[in-house]
Amino acid sequence: MELFEKMYDEHENVKVRFIGFTTENSRFDFGIIYTNMFFGKPLVVCMQTGRSTLLDPKDIEDVDYLQNVFRISDKQQAADLADFFSETLPSIPFVTQYE
Template structure:
């Protein structure tokens, strides 16, 4: 039975970093998956809520996006999170995944 057209099925050994930290107001626990998929953007998973997104340094300038994706009400908390990711995520060149 051919119900689905497979788009990709990749196997890859990846580097995963787990990091927990606190700010003045909040505790965070993240898993960061570094992969060659998704144009080289790391997959960032909030271990507390299960929310995830692909992030690169350019995304960190958009505080509204961080607030929306991680459901953060306070702008200061989102700014703190952006600062953490700016120091943590590598400035990776855009991957040539579809060459």
């Protein structure tokens, strides 16, 4: 008896970038996974906390979202992170995965 219906099981060679940087008051370490899954959004993983999210250009503009998802207590640190992501992540339009 099958308990679960498999929705997808994909194997993909992906590009992964590990980057660490500092701002005036913080240190950040991220893994960025570029994949064709997830509507083309890169998967961003904080290597310090393990928290992760899919980010597109609209998400990067939302400092409150970044502050919440990565649990950053200071608004300026989240703004610095938004600046970093806007320079680092591609601004290509994401694709519709389900047509």
